[in-house]
Amino acid sequence: MKRPLLKLSMLLVAFTIFNACQKDEVLEMQEESVINDDQKPALTIPEINAIINQSLTETGTFDWKDVTPHTLWSAVIRGNNILTIGYGAEGESFAEVKTESLKATLSNLIQLVEDSEDYKKGDKPVVEHDIINVIDMEVANFSTIKQLLQSDGVRYLEPNGYNQYETVNNGRSSSGCDKDSNTINSAHYTTIAPNNAQVSWHFYKHNIPQAWSQSTGAGVTIGLIDTGVSASQTLLNSSGINDGYSTGRFVQKYGTFIDSSWWWSDNYDGIHDKCGHGTAMASTIAAPRNDNGMPVGVAYNANLVAYRATEDVLLNDYHERKGVSDALTQLGNRSDVKIISMSIGYLWSIGNIKDAVEYAYSKQKLIFAAGGTSTSFTNGYGVIFPATMSETVAVTGVDDGSNYDRCEVCHTGDKIDFTIIMEGDNNTSKAPPVLGFYDGDRRYTGGSSVATATTAGIAALVWSKYPTWSRAQVLTKLKQSSEFYPNKNSSFGYGNIDALQAVQ
Incomplete structure (x- = not known):
């Protein structure tokens, strides 16, 4: 009887040893999987895009802070090794004068990257932004990402060079660009003095011509951040912007967009529009009222400061993102600029632009942003960044039917x-006419872009009428002059603005 018990005991011992070995193997496999995470190759572009798509589909938004360190590192690798580091305490997005604490944080982070990447100071470029607390550095090692994520003083890490999300031509797109002219139907405008100045049909839907008896935007300076203004459209240049009923004002052009395959380049691409979108927005805002038989702007006596900060309307490129953030901080520093109009954007928040918006907002700028216009890229998405920010005023387009319906390509x-x-109504082809890219040309353009530019112009009319008002007072007046006030519609906000009521 003892032998079976002995055999059973031996079997139990063997099973225990086997089970222990199995557990050890499982633990070893788990440890290997953790270790192998460091050794895994970077995700492919389709794999990264699938993660982005899943977030956008499930939550309607996407944020790099929600991905794994490996995914973040993969996007950095697939984005020309550019890592944008937002530094400082939580909420410390900008500083006109860097404190000793900020300086120490910045120095420590740069040293961490240099040590982890094994290069000496000065071997690799470091791009430091002037006002916002952001630096851009070249990163290749996964370990660098992990160390930064565990470091004090890091607000966010973003792969700002990653421009491969459903775009073409190596991350470059032509979204919103159009330099062609159109034959304008005479039913789509009305002529007024002096001698055939043309007023878009949609101006009358908002009582803008009626508001001109009270205000024309004189004394107000509007900042436009877009693709620039065409050098070939003299009515939007210094030689033609003061003409007819448009007098005593100025237009200034600047360029912050860098056209280079080198992310650290300072090869600025000039001040003039090469796309056509910025020219159309400038026309909507401030085209002169004269006898050239051309479309008139909403605030035809306002000053215009136009920035070529982007290549097109889609902020999918490192240089566009930096260009917009630089334009925002520069306009924020101008005491004469009261309004900023941005008919550009992206599907999710971009850290350095968000920081710069917060800086401009801290300088009391009234910032208008386009809610989104569908293209092959953005079709099907909701309100886009930066119109999603509380610091911006989001605008979109609707049709002229009796029921509120968004325009065919507009986001709500x-x-x-x-x-x-x-x-x-019913998606008919009527759209606002604007100045074309070349002298003598006109074209149709619409969407949330022109809606935003139109609203910026109306705000200028209000601020010109009440020059001592604060940003809050002007914004309140716009709300009070809108169709749904004091209520806010879940898709259309306060609704259509009555410009005449706004200036009374």
């Missing part, structure tokens, strides 16, 4: 603040 959502009529 609970972040929208105002609407402007952009097309005919």
Whole structure:
């Protein structure tokens, strides 16, 4: 009887040893999987895009802070090794004068990257932004990402060079660009003095011509951040902007967009539009009222400061993102600029632009941003960044039917603040006419872009009428002059603005 018990005991011992070995193997496999995370190759572009798509589909937004360190590192690798580091305490997005604490944080982070990447100071470029607390550095090692994520003083890490999300031509796109002219139907404008100045049909839907008896935007300076203004459209240059009923004002052009395959380059691409989008927005805002038989701007006596900060309307490129952030901080530093108009954006928040918006907002700028216009890239998405920010005023377009319906390509959502009529009922082809890219040309253009520019112009009319008002007072007046006030619609905000009521 003892032998079976002995055999059973031996079997139990063997099973225990086997089970222990199995557990050890499982633990070893788990340890190897953790270790192998460091050894895994970078995710492919389709794999990264699938993660982004899943977040956008499930939550309607995406943020790099929500991905794994490996995914973040993969996007850095696939984005020309550019890592943008937002530093400082939480909420410390900018500083006109760096404190000793900020300087120490910055120095420590740069030293960490240099040590982890094994290069000496000065071997690799470091791009430091002037006002916002952001640096851009070249990073190749996964260990660098992990160390930074565990470091004090890091607000965010973003792969700002990653421009491969459903774009073409190596990350470059032509979204919103159009330099062609159109034959304008005479039913789509009305002529007024002096001698055939043309007023877009949609101006009358908002009582803008009626508001001109009270204000024309004189004394107000509007900053436009876009693709620039065409050198070939003299009515938007210093030689033609003061003409007819438009007098005593100025236009200034600047360029912050860098056209280079080298991310650290300072090869600025000039001040003039090469796309056509910025020229159309400038026309909507401030085209002169004269006898040339051309479209008139909403605030035809306002000053215009135009920045070529982007290549097109889609902020998918490192140089565009930096260009916009630089333009925002520069306009923020101008005491004469009261309004900033941005008919550009992206599907999710971009850290260095967000920081710069917060800086401009801290300088009391009234910032208008486009809610989104569908292209092959953005179709199907809701309100886009930076219109999603509380510091911006989000605008979109609707049609002129009796029921509120968004224009065919316009985005809507609970972040929208105002609407402007952009097309005919039932998606008919009527759109606002604007100055073309070349002298003598006109074209149609619409969407949330022109809606935003139109609203910026109306705000200039209000501020010109009440020059001592604060940003809050002007914004309140716009709300009070809108169709749904004091209520806010879940898709259209306060609705269509009555410009005449706004200046009374």
